[in-house]
Amino acid sequence: MTDRQRLITVPVPLGERAYDILVGRGLIGSAGARIAALGARAAAIVTDEHVGPLYASALTGALEAQGLRTTLVVLPPGEATKSYASLERVCDAVLEARIERGDLVVALGGGVIGDLAGFAAAVVRRGVRFVQVPTTLLSQVDSSVGGKTGINSRHGKNLVGAFHQPSLVLADTALLDTLPxxxxxxxxxxxxxxxxxxxxxxxxxxxxxxxxxxxxxxxxxxxxxxxxxxxxxxxxxxxxxxxxxxxxxxxxxxxxxxxxxxxxxxxxxxxxxxxxxxxxxxxxxxxxxxxxxxxxxxxxxxxxxxxxxxxxxxxxxxxxxxxxxxxxxxxxxxxxxxxxxxxxxxxxxxxxxxxxxxxxxxxxxxxxxxxxxxxx
Amino acid sequence: MTDRQRLITVPVPLGERAYDILVGRGLIGSAGARIAALGARAAAIVTDEHVGPLYASALTGALEAQGLRTTLVVLPPGEATKSYASLERVCDAVLEARIERGDLVVALGGGVIGDLAGFAAAVVRRGVRFVQVPTTLLSQVDSSVGGKTGINSRHGKNLVGAFHQPSLVLADTALLDTLPxxxxxxxxxxxxxxxxxxxxxxxxxxxxxxxxxxxxxxxxxxxxxxxxxxxxxxxxxxxxxxxxxxxxxxxxxxxxxxxxxxxxxxxxxxxxxxxxxxxxxxxxxxxxxxxxxxxxxxxxxxxxxxxxxxxxxxxxxxxxxxxxxxxxxxxxxxxxxxxxxxxxxxxxxxxxxxxxxxxxxxxxxxxxxxxxxxxx
Structure with missing residues (x-):
């Protein structure tokens, strides 16, 4: 936890599902240590082809330096990824990575990745923990807060999903500098x-x-x-x-x-x-x-x-x-x-x-x- | 509620998710009235090709007589039905039937149907109510009690699912007379x-x-x-x-x-x-x-x-x-x-x-x- 910049903590007091949202510039630099502090043995990082090349390898390295086994799942960007097919792909990858109930799914991306990875975390083994690292303004202020996860159906958006609260949200506002x-x-x-x-x-x-x-x-x-x-x-x-x-x-x-x-x-x-x-x-x-x-x-x-x-x-x-x-x-x-x-x-x-x-x-x-x- | 035979009620006191399991011979005869008493406007009945022809039309008729709009979803029998593809099929059918949060999914069948329909109910609109009408001894004594729902993954059985408690379980022991x-x-x-x-x-x-x-x-x-x-x-x-x-x-x-x-x-x-x-x-x-x-x-x-x-x-x-x-x-x-x-x-x-x-x-x-x- 060496980031010297100002850090704002927003607690979400949901009883046994309580968690913190951390907001600050450059927060991703300490993400590895902060996620590792949750006590898991392994993490499956879910991201997309836009965000992955920018931040995934640093995050993977930081988690591995803390002794976590990591697996990276990279999906196509865009709303079409919030599909049944992607859900199956992520769930199978998380199971393949032998993520157990005490382990973590980390959503590294915008709302699409957060909603999809959060839903997969909700249903794999009937629920494993997950961490949100939102990389867009929309996901930092909306979709990463509150535990709504899901995919789209041909009948409409977000019609299939789960309420599943994250264990931690890390909102690095510097990531928005390069946002279109x-x-x-x-x-x-x-x-x-x-x-x-x-x-x-x-x-x-x-x-x-x-x-x-x-x-x-x-x-x-x-x-x-x-x-x-x-x-x-x-x-x-x-x-x-x-x-x-x-x-x-x-x-x-x-x-x-x-x-x-x-x-x-x-x-x-x-x-x-x-x-x-x-x-x-x-x-x-x-x-x-x-x-x-x-x-x-x-x-x-x-x-x-x-x-x-x-x-x-x-x-x-x-x-x-x-x-x-x-x-x-x-x-x-x-x-x-x-x-x-x-x-x-x-x-x-x-x-x-x-x-x-x-x-x-x-x-x-x-x-x-x-x-x-x-x-x- | 005209069934005169002996009826055993087993309460499951789970706070705001509390429900009753009713056990008795011939209970299916009053299932329509008992399900309608839950107050829904519509019900999607999920069953399989073995059970559906035996009991679905009586149940559908009884529910419609009570003013509920019904939809029937019939799946192939067997463990292979607990798949991602079936989940998508059931969720889409439930959405197509315009089942809203106050409405019901009714699982009419054995453990496969109960687990699959219960999982669909858990995730459609992030959770609609469901009723179990288990038709095998296994599902009457095990899978219909306790809220575990799910499907199989290529990595193993029941590895993807949700905890979702039913609103009511109707275990008609006479249905077991014809069980293989x-x-x-x-x-x-x-x-x-x-x-x-x-x-x-x-x-x-x-x-x-x-x-x-x-x-x-x-x-x-x-x-x-x-x-x-x-x-x-x-x-x-x-x-x-x-x-x-x-x-x-x-x-x-x-x-x-x-x-x-x-x-x-x-x-x-x-x-x-x-x-x-x-x-x-x-x-x-x-x-x-x-x-x-x-x-x-x-x-x-x-x-x-x-x-x-x-x-x-x-x-x-x-x-x-x-x-x-x-x-x-x-x-x-x-x-x-x-x-x-x-x-x-x-x-x-x-x-x-x-x-x-x-x-x-x-x-x-x-x-x-x-x-x-x-x-x-």
């Missing part, structure tokens, strides 16, 4: 989301400090840590998403539908871009229903636009589909209960709430107005 | 196991009453219920198999190795037969190590033999492999911790215990003596 600008922006949509859910002060702080976050100043570490704190607080209240945790889906009902309609084609739309449009739509829909001041919806749109994110259906490359297609895509999303659509709406910035039983007719009228707007 | 005699005997090995673990009185009761169990008298219901009680007591003490639950593996370290060596070919060896040989071996190994009176090992062998079960390596059709092959098969079993072999041994009938760190050399010497014995 588009991925950085996409991750930032989730950062802004935490302010919009229930923390108007944090949203205002983001409006004032977003450039420092992008530039890699101390604001970045603070934004990642605050996002993790916000998510951890919700997860601790509702680990298995039977209630409040659904608030984290602000922007996601629309966002997932757009991802589905664009066939998860990242050339057209990545998750965070879908979320950005979804956030703007959630606030405009709230205003449309008379729940939220129109000025708040405009402020959301203005900030996301300033950060370079899309906020309109017309900005979906190749088109967003028809209103019927959008409604059908939302109906198969897993946030359906008893057949009615559940949305996360807002009474203002930082004042979001779960709105079950929203009639399809109102959604249709709103989407008609949005698509009409985008045509003019 | 070989399957009945195989299931009986697990019944006898519960006496051998920690209940010498129940083992003695089995010695006196086994013919009534096979014939379908009230002894059968009592044996199924007592087995469920015994397993439930262990599961409640150690839901996730970090300690005592390993006692349930009495006979299974040897048994799983034999299943692996016979390539899970049920024409050669079914699970319960492997367990029967494994139980006899565990007691003889205990005697070999000077832990258990040889007379107790002989009594175990005599009773299993009386019930028509194999107890010797020489009884494995096509051969049991070499000692090296047996050791290698045991080493990949998931009951390995820190590289040493863990066995469940016994100081006598009803006095089993977990014995970690058994040296391979002692196992080898014992197996040499067994194979030597079988050759003479």
């Amino acid at each position: 600008a588009r991925e950085m922006r996409a991750g930032y949509a989730e950062v802004a989301k935490y302010g919009l859910i229930d923390d108007a002060r944090f949203f205002a702080w983001c409006e004032a400090n977003w450039q420092g976050i992008f530039a890699g100043g101390p604001e970045r570490d603070e934004a990642v840590a605050q996002s993790c704190r916000a998510k951890a607080a919700v997860v601790v209240r509702d680990e298995h998403e039977t209630g409040d945790r659904a608030l984290l889906n602000l922007g996601h009902t629309f966002g997932h539908a757009l991802e589905k309609i664009t066939a998860y084609d990242s050339a057209r739309l990545v998750h965070g871009e879908g979320v950005a449009i979804g956030l703007a739509l959630a606030f405009r829909f709230s205003a449309f229903l008379g729940l939220c001041p129109p000025g708040d919806a405009e402020r959301v749109e203005a900030h996301l636009t300033a950060a370079g994110l899309p906020t309109r259906l017309s900005q979906v490359p190749g088109g967003c589909g028809t209103v019927d297609e959008l409604l059908a895509a939302m109906a198969q999303d897993k946030k359906v209960k008893g057949g009615a659509l559940t949305f996360i709406l807002a009474r203002g910035i930082g004042r979001s709430f779960i709105a079950p039983g929203i009639e399809a007719g109102k959604v249709r009228a709103f989407l008609d107005s949005e698509i009409g707007t985008s045509r003019t | 005699a070989r399957e009945m005997r195989a299931g009986y090995a697990e019944v006898a196991k519960y006496g051998l673990i920690d209940d010498a009185r129940f083992f003695a009761w089995c010695e006196a009453n086994w013919q009534g169990i096979f014939a379908g008298g009230p002894e059968r219901d009592e044996a199924v219920a007592q087995s469920c009680r015994a397993k439930a007591a262990v599961v409640v003490r150690d839901e996730h198999e970090t300690g005592d639950r390993a006692l349930l593996n009495l006979g299974h370290t040897f048994g799983h190795a034999l299943e692996k060596i016979t390539a899970y070919d049920s024409a050669r060896l079914v699970h319960g037969e492997g367990v029967a040989i494994g139980l006899a071996l565990a007691f003889r190994f205990s005697a070999f190590l000077g832990l258990c009176p040889p007379g107790d090992a002989e009594r175990v062998e005599a009773h299993l033999t009386a019930a028509g079960l194999p107890t010797r390596l020489s009884q494995v059709p096509g051969g049991c492999g070499t000692v090296d092959e047996l050791l290698a098969a045991m080493a990949q079993d998931k009951k390995v911790k820190g590289g040493a072999l863990t066995f469940i041994l016994a100081r006598g009938i009803g006095r089993s215990f977990i014995a970690p760190g058994i040296e391979a050399g002692k196992v080898r010497a014992f197996l040499d003596s067994e194979i030597g014995t079988s050759r003479t």
Whole structure:
């Protein structure tokens, strides 16, 4: 543990499943020692062809220097890797590596790798421990926190998976220095989301400090840590998403539908871009229903636009589909209960709430107005 | 709930995951009403080509009469169905049926169907409820109790899965009237196991009453219920198999190795037969190590033999492999911790215990003596 830089620890107090999220620049340099301190004898490192060549050999070397037996599993990058076939491949590789219940799976990569490797860790031997080393802003502030793991089905994203908490999360914010600008922006949509859910002060702080976050100043570490704190607080209240945790889906009902309609084609739309449009739509829909001041919806749109994110259906490359297609895509999303659509709406910035039983007719009228707007 | 016959309820008090196991003759007649009482809107019934034609249409009809939307998924029978491919097929069918978090997966069949459907229920939408309707003696007394679900990997049986407790188990003992005699005997090995673990009185009761169990008298219901009680007591003490639950593996370290060596070919060896040989071996190994009176090992062998079960390596059709092959098969079993072999041994009938760190050399010497014995 020789990293001298500032280190922020975010505890996730989940009883016997409690763990820490560490946030800091250059953290990966001490990852070997920190992971070895968990006491395993062996680790299977799961990564992809983009991240692996950059960081895997240093991590493998550091773990082996600490006496752990390591195995490296390298997968193709991209959302298509969150498949049944990849799950089988990772599970078999982890078993081949003789990972036992006290050993570790280490997810080194973005959300795809974290979700897939975490799911494999959840089901191999009915559960082995795992560590998240998220390498994108999106995975540092969202997918590596909270224990949701899974793969995609032909019926939709993340429809098959498990709740499985990591034993440790190491978020090295220096890794984001080389992240493509588009991925950085996409991750930032989730950062802004935490302010919009229930923390108007944090949203205002983001409006004032977003450039420092992008530039890699101390604001970045603070934004990642605050996002993790916000998510951890919700997860601790509702680990298995039977209630409040659904608030984290602000922007996601629309966002997932757009991802589905664009066939998860990242050339057209990545998750965070879908979320950005979804956030703007959630606030405009709230205003449309008379729940939220129109000025708040405009402020959301203005900030996301300033950060370079899309906020309109017309900005979906190749088109967003028809209103019927959008409604059908939302109906198969897993946030359906008893057949009615559940949305996360807002009474203002930082004042979001779960709105079950929203009639399809109102959604249709709103989407008609949005698509009409985008045509003019 | 019009069944007038005697009904035994075995509660499994697992806090918020508590559920009941109901045991009785003719219970399937009221299964529709009992399942509907759980409050779901839809049910996906998973079964196989043997069981489906016998019971699925009555169950489907009964559920629909109670207002549930039903979907039937019929799989090929046999251990090969516990595969990644079947998991994908069942998950996709359950999603296609729009089963939501409050809805149900119903496993109608033996252990293969229960393990597979339960695993699918554990991972679809990160967990939907499920009901077990076990149709074999083995699944009524073992696999449908305790929440272990899973599939096989090329590295071994049940190496990929989840802990997922059912919401209800309906064990209709009349379904066993038409069970092939070989399957009945195989299931009986697990019944006898519960006496051998920690209940010498129940083992003695089995010695006196086994013919009534096979014939379908009230002894059968009592044996199924007592087995469920015994397993439930262990599961409640150690839901996730970090300690005592390993006692349930009495006979299974040897048994799983034999299943692996016979390539899970049920024409050669079914699970319960492997367990029967494994139980006899565990007691003889205990005697070999000077832990258990040889007379107790002989009594175990005599009773299993009386019930028509194999107890010797020489009884494995096509051969049991070499000692090296047996050791290698045991080493990949998931009951390995820190590289040493863990066995469940016994100081006598009803006095089993977990014995970690058994040296391979002692196992080898014992197996040499067994194979030597079988050759003479």
